[in-house]
Ligand SMILES: [Zn+2]
């Protein structure tokens with residue numbers, strides 16, 4: 001049986017290439033290239049999702065690179081599994097942006113755990129200083145950062161500020177203001 005000729009719609013082409021195309025732009029050689037990609041992509045996607053468990057994090061169970069990220073070979077190219085999942089389910093990754101794992105699980109390919117961010121933002125988020133701050137048990141002045149010594153309003157915003165120091169700073173500000181009024 002001869003294979004049926006497949007003509008992608010404008011929407012499909014736009015989805016794949018991430019840009020607007022008007023019908024006149026759909027040149028035959030371009031359509032042929034697109035068609036090839038589409039076939040390969042559908043097969044590749046089927047094979048890809050067979051290797052993913054879908055719990056909270058969608059874990060890639062295939063090969064991983066040395067850095068812990070999922071790796072998949074498609075059309076002779078090694079690709080990062082999470083980037084591929086993002087492109088398939090969310091859309092093309094904008095030029096110059098990196099994909100950040102909000103869940104910090106490197107072989108997770110759940111698109112809701114992935115966010116396209118700038119390199120600077122990605123580095124900042126992964127900064128060990130942030131992690132160290134979250135693990136801190138005492139403030140700079142040695143007060144314990146626990147229970148009733150945490151500033152409630154800061155805690156609601158995900159920060160652990162020392163209540164004793166915060167009150168001392170407020171008292172110092174009041175004292176300074178009184179001094180200036182005189
Ligand atoms: Zn995840």
Ligand SMILES: [Zn+2]
Nearest residue numbers: 139143162165
């Ligand atoms: Zn303190």
